[in-house]
Amino acid sequence: MQAGGYDRGLKGLKTFIFGTLVEHKPGVLQKVSNMFRQRNFNIESITVGPTERGDIARMTITMRGEEEDAVQLEKQLRKLIDVLEVKLLDPSETVVRELALVKVRVEDWRARSDLVNWANIFRSRIVDVSPDSIMIEITGAPSKIDAFLELMKRFELLEVSRTGITAMERGLNRIGLK
Amino acid sequence: MLELSGSKALVKALEKEGVSVIFGLPGGAIMPVYDALLDSGIRHILARHEQSAAHMADGYARASGRAGVCMATSGPGSTNLVTGIANAYMDSSPLVAFTGQVPKAMIGRDAFQEADIIGITAPITKYNHQVRSASEIPSVVKKAFLIATSGRPGPVLVDLPKDVQTEVAQMEFPDSVEVRGLSLPLDPDPELLKKAAELLAGADAPFILAGGGVRISNAHRELVRLAELLMAPVGTTLMGKGCIREDHPLSVGVIGMHGSPLANMLIVKADVLLAVGTRFADRTTCDVKEFCKEAKIIQIDIDPAEIGKNKRVHLGIEGDARKAMAGLAEELAKRLKGERPAHWYERIKQVKAKLHNEEGDGLSAPRLLRRLRKLLPDDAIVTTEVGQNQMWASLHFKAYGPRNFITSGGLGTMGFGFPAAIGAKVARPEVPVVDIAGDGSFQMTMNSLATSVSEKIPVVAVILNNGMLGMVAQWQRLFFRGRYSAVEIKPPDFAKIAEAYGAQGMRAESMEEFERAVKAALGSDVTTVIDVPISPEEDVFPMVPPGCKLEDMIGV
Ligand SMILES: Cc1ncc(C[n+]2csc(CCOP(=O)(O)OP(=O)(O)O)c2C)c(N)n1
Numbered sequence: 001m002q003a004g005g006y007d008r009g010l011k012g013l014k015t016f017i018f019g020t021l022v023e024h025k026p027g028v029l030q031k032v033s034n035m036f037r038q039r040n041f042n043i044e045s046i047t048v049g050p051t052e053r054g055d056i057a058r059m060t061i062t063m064r065g066e067e068e069d070a071v072q073l074e075k076q077l078r079k080l081i082d083v084l085e086v087k088l089l090d091p092s093e094t095v096v097r098e099l100a101l102v103k104v105r106v107e108d109w110r111a112r113s114d115l116v117n118w119a120n121i122f123r124s125r126i127v128d129v130s131p132d133s134i135m136i137e138i139t140g141a142p143s144k145i146d147a148f149l150e151l152m153k154r155f156e157l158l159e160v161s162r163t164g165i166t167a168m169e170r171g172l173n174r175i176g177l178k
Numbered sequence: 179m180l181e182l183s184g185s186k187a188l189v190k191a192l193e194k195e196g197v198s199v200i201f202g203l204p205g206g207a208i209m210p211v212y213d214a215l216l217d218s219g220i221r222h223i224l225a226r227h228e229q230s231a232a233h234m235a236d237g238y239a240r241a242s243g244r245a246g247v248c249m250a251t252s253g254p255g256s257t258n259l260v261t262g263i264a265n266a267y268m269d270s271s272p273l274v275a276f277t278g279q280v281p282k283a284m285i286g287r288d289a290f291q292e293a294d295i296i297g298i299t300a301p302i303t304k305y306n307h308q309v310r311s312a313s314e315i316p317s318v319v320k321k322a323f324l325i326a327t328s329g330r331p332g333p334v335l336v337d338l339p340k341d342v343q344t345e346v347a348q349m350e351f352p353d354s355v356e357v358r359g360l361s362l363p364l365d366p367d368p369e370l371l372k373k374a375a376e377l378l379a380g381a382d383a384p385f386i387l388a389g390g391g392v393r394i395s396n397a398h399r400e401l402v403r404l405a406e407l408l409m410a411p412v413g414t415t416l417m418g419k420g421c422i423r424e425d426h427p428l429s430v431g432v433i434g435m436h437g438s439p440l441a442n443m444l445i446v447k448a449d450v451l452l453a454v455g456t457r458f459a460d461r462t463t464c465d466v467k468e469f470c471k472e473a474k475i476i477q478i479d480i481d482p483a484e485i486g487k488n489k490r491v492h493l494g495i496e497g498d499a500r501k502a503m504a505g506l507a508e509e510l511a512k513r514l515k516g517e518r519p520a521h522w523y524e525r526i527k528q529v530k531a532k533l534h535n536e537e538g539d540g541l542s543a544p545r546l547l548r549r550l551r552k553l554l555p556d557d558a559i560v561t562t563e564v565g566q567n568q569m570w571a572s573l574h575f576k577a578y579g580p581r582n583f584i585t586s587g588g589l590g591t592m593g594f595g596f597p598a599a600i601g602a603k604v605a606r607p608e609v610p611v612v613d614i615a616g617d618g619s620f621q622m623t624m625n626s627l628a629t630s631v632s633e634k635i636p637v638v639a640v641i642l643n644n645g646m647l648g649m650v651a652q653w654q655r656l657f658f659r660g661r662y663s664a665v666e667i668k669p670p671d672f673a674k675i676a677e678a679y680g681a682q683g684m685r686a687e688s689m690e691e692f693e694r695a696v697k698a699a700l701g702s703d704v705t706t707v708i709d710v711p712i713s714p715e716e717d718v719f720p721m722v723p724p725g726c727k728l729e730d731m732i733g734v
Contacts, residue, residue, distance in 0.1 A: 027296060035301070
């Protein structure tokens, strides 16, 4: 499984981001992800969390495929009784974010100062420091995180944990219940 | 508000839904419900295997149009239901299944007879739910029936931990419930109906393909009206068989891999194809890319996800088949002036005259089925097993009503037909119900003879006994150089088996004996098994070989 990253390997396929509202109760994530497997969709990331309403959770789903696959995915999602609303988000009108925690081994001071510089340039934050390692928290569009991770390959990467994508439309647009 | 135990509330909620019969088999984790059933007017029909209980409920649902209910205990009881649930899911049948579960505190500990039936059935149910507190039960039951029967129907499973069944709570029985995630079907868009009418009115060679959705929506009258307006031939999918009386002059039979030659020949020549309530299943379309490639296709379906899922269409209309076809007929009536060209009609008549008129006394399956048709009243219900028997029935047994031909289409489940016949007979006791069986399939669920006999639900099983897993043998003859692998089954003496269960058993070795046996069975109130030996190596033809297009039909 890809840890919610942007996969650049598949040519000719587009990335689609769906915002969904679902019943906030056990088993719903399983039903949704089960359906993706059952119907052979190419899912890159699913993130889920509570909303301002206790009985509703919000799921952000990123898939790769053709236009037709996206249409089918939207319809299949709507069929699930626990899924309350589905919206295909327009990337140009949407803020898309991902958070990653990145831990690298850095022992010598020169490398350390390089690392701190780069972390600053990417507007990321250093959240933990030990004599041999540094942990950085970075937030941004998935492509920014990709770029940052690319750079971090110069060091010994100890751990990467990406949250997967969350997204929200700009302005007054929102995903509301029917 | 009423203070009741969970199991009493369940039974009361079922009564309120109008449930009069449950098919099931008890066990430890569902015993409180079985105890509560004793104080209810609901009839419980005891299956001998939970798979059969699910098929019975499914057969009941298909014959009646109402939801069928089945029940099982936790663990193996619930997993035995799985094939039956999957079968109902594939054919969009409204089934409501109740399963016992280990007490909440034991869940997840691999307790005795624990199975994660919610996880197991998620991909084969329209919805499933584990009840966590007794007070939920009345509304959960109401929701279960609403979800199973609305829009595109499908199975719903409700899992009942044992402690929830015994828990006493204040119960409120709602008259209606809202399920916020359930999208109810939209009315068909009038603009799209107009467009469809335009297309059809301008068609030279229109063709109507009616699927199971037509039966489910009770749209058979609208179908015939539309066909007659257009003077268009009507083919059906296996699920739609009978939606137009198959002796109607415009009926051309079932489309598909073992479709009627007339239907397959005509559909590929259509310039406008109206497809209603069908998902363009691969057994219907064969090579789906090549299927009606030149035609403009109009698809009507209540499930928006079906529109364009398997086949790209020119015009997709979401909505109930009955409403859509009624609207379409109105629009068409405005546009069609004068006589419709009758060249299609003439052609159908000519071809029909040539087909299927061969009679004779040898016991070939086609002849037996044509004879059976003559022996049964028009409104008789026929179920089938899976394999050659099913395809022969599709080809040679004409159905005269939308709920008169019950078969496992999507899943192709051997063993479905006999228990489904029992369920259908419970739904419509006034008509004869006959399972057209193969000797292999029948052996999968023939223990339902016990249910049929002890519950006095008389049905007839006609076993087309070729001593083979016939359809597999046919494929081995055709596509595996005739090498038989694991298909010879040397069946038991079915007549004796029937008798051992207290049913009537007969063997028919000539057409005369067959006729006599069927008449005796129809005149009797005891379940009857008629064992008819047929040639072990007869093929079902015509056939579209796998991977080919409808035009490549062989053996016509
Ligand atoms: C439960 C199940 N197992 C296996 C199959 C695969 N299968 C399809 S047709 C067939 C043979 C059926 O034999 P029989 O019931 O004797 O019918 P016939 O084809 O001889 O009419 C088999 C094994 C199936 N459809 N269902």
